[in-house]
Amino acid sequence: MATALQENPRIAGHGPARWDESPILTVEHLTMRFGGLVAVSDLSFNVGRGDITALIGPNGAGKTTVFNCVTGFYKPTEGRTVMRHGDGLQAAAIEDVTRSGLRFSESGSGGVFLLERMPDFEIAHRARVARTFQNIRLxxxxxxxxxxxxxxxxxxxxxxxxxxxxxxxxxxxxxxxxxxxxxxxxxxxxxxxxxxxxxxxxxxxxxxxxxxxxxxxxxxxPLLLCLDEPAAGLNPRESHELNELLKFIRDEHGTSILLIEHDMGVVMEISDHVIVLDYGVKISDGDAKHVKSDPRVIAAYLGVDDEAEIDVPEIKHDVEEVIEEAEELAEADKAAAQRKAARAKPASKSARAKAAGRTGGAKAGGAKTLEKPATTRTAKKAAEPVKSEVVVKNAADYPGRQPHGTRKPAAGAPDNLTRIKGIGPANEKKLNALGIWHFSQIATWKAREVDWVGAWLSFPGRIEREEWVKQAKTLAKGGATAFSKRVDKGEVPTSKATPKRNRGKGGKA
Structure with a gap:
């Protein structure tokens, strides 16, 4: 019979992998049944101390069930889950606790904890295991x-x-x-x-x-941080920022991380160790390079029925293309995230002169065709919005069109844009940097401006950008919304106090 060392091709130089030498968490023969359904079957793996370990697999593979067993939300049907404080395997201490029937044993700075015997609150407090969920629970x-x-x-x-x-x-x-x-x-x-x-x-x-x-x-x-799909719903820039945050947590705080993730760009970039599940069974275990070339993993993700088919030249070529494309996309996302928006600067005199020339030319033309309503191509061009005084250098990188902005607010003071639900103090500063100071400016945005601003702000937000426009139209006319009334009453934090004045119908302070 082949030994575990011979069966595991991840180990270079016939020596034990780092996560097997000093694991912080060991899952041994974990099985979880729900009636007749076996969600996880005889699963064993180690999480290395100071590593980022990814648990991946197709939907329904049993990943979240493993998390729930580790963190105490489920009690496994069979198996042992050991959390260690302190270096080394501590095999003797683990066996002593197992035989004694105790939940844990602490000594000095070390300790071993049998998580399957502990309630969830004790796992978090005493064993120092923290987790997040697929659905945000703030x-x-x-x-x-x-x-x-x-x-x-x-x-x-x-x-x-x-x-x-x-x-x-x-x-x-x-x-x-x-x-x-x-x-x-x-x-x-x-x-x-x-x-x-x-x-x-x-x-x-x-x-x-x-x-x-x-x-x-x-x-x-925590000593072990368990993250359940932390990159779900994030755009490329946010995914890159998440990668940097997780590496900071690992490198600066020495916290070990176990994560479930479907974003392969995140997994392959930051993971020290990758474990792959399929139908509750471990099919691969090793570093990112080994896992992404494992035929069993490719079969599970691409839906190949027979693993032997992967040896067919055409299939191998397709697989290589998929891997290369994924790596190229990851690199492109990383490069895009690292680009910083150039400082806003006013439009050049020549650009303003050209704009003025075009306007003057239209007025000078005496032909009747130029005096017709905006139905001709020339009239449509003249109706295009004036170019913003504040120009973002890489504006073309975002979908849609940069909205018109002014270097300074109109006479008086800028509007309190945080009275629009979804524009907090941080977003207000970003909009001011674009030359957006007043409700009346936002009220004129069309679909193209809405798309551009949404992409430039880099995160989707809970409030649709189109809702900003609707609210801005009401506020620009001196009216009020339910949210702006809360701001005015001081119930919602704001960037500035709103002057107490009559704002028209429905807008009394």
């Missing part, structure tokens, strides 16, 4: 900062002596509260949400909510 009514403070509930409650110390403001509680705020502020900076600290979590764009959920998990100071 506290939508709390601010971004409050969400990160909630994650530090255990130390705050201990310091408050379970509420009495907090009521009396004992020194220990004040110190713990200060430390909790400092940690929350630190992670808000790392996920670039400092400016949105006081915004309700539900009002954040989708990509920002994803980052906030990871920051909340990190506020529990």
């Amino acid at each position: 506290f939508g009514g709390m601010t971004a900062l409050e969400n990160l403070l909630v994650a530090q509930h255990n130390p705050l409650m201990s310091a408050s002596l379970f509420t009495i110390g907090g009521i009396l403001a004992v020194p220990g509680y004040k110190q713990a509260e200060k430390k909790a705020i400092e940690r929350a502020t630190y992670w808000l900076e790392q996920v670039r949400l400092t400016e949105r600290a006081d915004d309700p979590a539900a009002d954040l764009p989708y990509g920002a909510q994803r980052r906030l959920e990871i920051a909340r998990a990190m506020c529990t100071d």
